[in-house]
Amino acid sequence: MNTQHDPSGTKRHRAATAPGWSLRRAGKVLLILGLVVFVPSAAIGTHRAVDLHAKMAVVESEGVPFTTSTQFDLAGGQAVGLYRPESGSMAICDIVDPQGQDVDVVHASGVTVGDWSLEFSFTAQHAGTYSMSCGDGDSMLIASPLTPAFVALSWMVIVLSIVFAACGVLLVVLGLTLGLVGRRKAVGPTAGG
Structure with missing residues (x-):
């Protein structure tokens, strides 16, 4: 055993x-x-x-407010958002690129940052100074767009x-x-x- x-x-x-x-x-x-x-x-x-x-803070801190007309420099391919006051109305605006051509904007509502609501956005096709003139309305803000998808x-x-x-x-x-x-x-x- x-x-x-x-x-x-x-x-x-x-x-x-x-x-x-x-x-x-x-x-x-x-x-x-x-x-x-x-x-x-x-x-x-x-x-x-x-x-x-951080992106929302950039919109509020670095955005450029204006009322009737303004000019701003953009790099080619840079995206820009046009914000209106959340409780206000959006004025009708014409945007002209550095070559004197009208800029097509995209309706992009649905994003609110602080007191501002994104209304339109566009992407600069050419680098240079863009001009924007708007009719009567509330003041607006030009800043980087925050898309609803983001x-x-x-x-x-x-x-x-x-x-x-x-x-x-x-x-x-x-x-x-x-x-x-x-x-x-x-x-x-x-x-x-």
Whole structure:
């Protein structure tokens, strides 16, 4: 009769069948998974929120307000937005490029930044000085355009990041709880015996 045992195999078998072992293992897996979900979600959501806030701040701080006419220099390919007061009306404006041609604008409402609402936008085809003359109406603001798609996408990313970060926190809490319960089960019988 062979009575020799493999000590390493016995220890592994005891560890795998020890009270609370599976709970501790599941707790570790959930803890790691929770951190893997939480950290990138929080980082992405924070980055997108800061980016959206910064772009909105640029519109308000660097925008050029005017009432009836103005001139402004643009680089070729630069996008420009025409904002009206949120509670006001948009005057009818004519925009002329550096070559004396009328500029076609795109209706782009749906974005509000502070007290300003985006009404039209266009992209400069040529570099140089653009002239704008408007009829009677409220003052307007020329600034970088924030498209409704950019704002909607930003909010969608922020909300999804919050949801995923909350799921990550839930997984971390569940992992820690399972780990503690598993540890108590492992310690419980030896302390009472």
